[in-house]
Amino acid sequence: MATTVDARGLSCPQPVILTLEAIRSGKDKEIIVLVDTDTSKENVTRAAASKGYRVHDVSPEGEGYRISITRG
Amino acid sequence: MKGLFGRKGSGRRKKEGAASADRGILVFENTSEVIQAERVLKKAGRSVRVMGPPPEIRSGCDLVIEFPLIEELDIVRELRGAAIPPLAVVPVTAPLLAPVDLFHTKDFGDYWMVRAANMKITVAKEDLTIVNVSGGGCPDVPFLAQQMVGKTLTDAPRPRDLGHTLCGYALDLAYEEMLRK
Numbered sequence: 001m002a003t004t005v006d007a008r009g010l011s012c013p014q015p016v017i018l019t020l021e022a023i024r025s026g027k028d029k030e031i032i033v034l035v036d037t038d039t040s041k042e043n044v045t046r047a048a049a050s051k052g053y054r055v056h057d058v059s060p061e062g063e064g065y066r067i068s069i070t071r072g
Numbered sequence: 073m074k075g076l077f078g079r080k081g082s083g084r085r086k087k088e089g090a091a092s093a094d095r096g097i098l099v100f101e102n103t104s105e106v107i108q109a110e111r112v113l114k115k116a117g118r119s120v121r122v123m124g125p126p127p128e129i130r131s132g133c134d135l136v137i138e139f140p141l142i143e144e145l146d147i148v149r150e151l152r153g154a155a156i157p158p159l160a161v162v163p164v165t166a167p168l169l170a171p172v173d174l175f176h177t178k179d180f181g182d183y184w185m186v187r188a189a190n191m192k193i194t195v196a197k198e199d200l201t202i203v204n205v206s207g208g209g210c211p212d213v214p215f216l217a218q219q220m221v222g223k224t225l226t227d228a229p230r231p232r233d234l235g236h237t238l239c240g241y242a243l244d245l246a247y248e249e250m251l252r253k
Contacts, residue, residue: 013194013203
């Protein structure tokens with residue numbers, strides 16, 4: 001099971017903040033983050049890496065991206 | 073920017089634009105000169121502050137320097153000596169001539185965000201870790217973010233030491249404002 005964060009339509013730093021809140025909750029090992037800009041994609045992956053999360057996959061989805069990050 | 077002083081204001085009044093008879097603003101040809109002038113004046117121990125231009129003379133995203141009017145002669149002499157004389161020196165005698173604050177702060181619950189001009193920095197309140205750096209559109213922004221995100225405000229390198237563009241400068245202003253908080 002993965003936690004999904006839908007950050008589409010949000011401007012910086014909100015996608016990062018929502019991702020960090022999901023990381024902090026520690027509910028699931030995998031977190032899926034949906035974003036719709038390149039800037040958000042870069043900011044989210046950078047923030048996740050800084051928290052020790054591994055960027056498992058980044059794939060285009062609709063008009064944006066689907067980012068999968070996993071703990072450890 | 074010099075030619076705009078004769079322009080009539082719209083009559084709108086910004087809350088932060090209170091007039092102050094003992095302050096003045098220095099207007100320069102371009103942002104690069106503002107940055108140089110700030111460096112020269114701060115090095116000389118002057119109490120100056122980079123701000124947004126007052127509504128009456130605004131043209132785009134320019135910057136001005138606010139200074140104590142009583143030091144006008146010394147300051148202008150120092151700037152002439154550094155080959156960056158201001159285009160104009162304007163006493164802040166009316167609300168529409170008051171410079172506006174460059175900073176906008178937003179509280180996101182567990183996080184503070186400070187925006188200075190076109191750059192934003194976001195910090196976790198809990199441990200003062202920088203969680204996001206964004207904005208600008210300059211080529212060095214990803215590098216600045218890479219160097220700063222994940223570090224605390226005190227451990228992170230100063231943007232002014234890393235950056236090579238106006239974005240780096242604006243980010244440094246945001247960083248300083250965050251430190252003041």
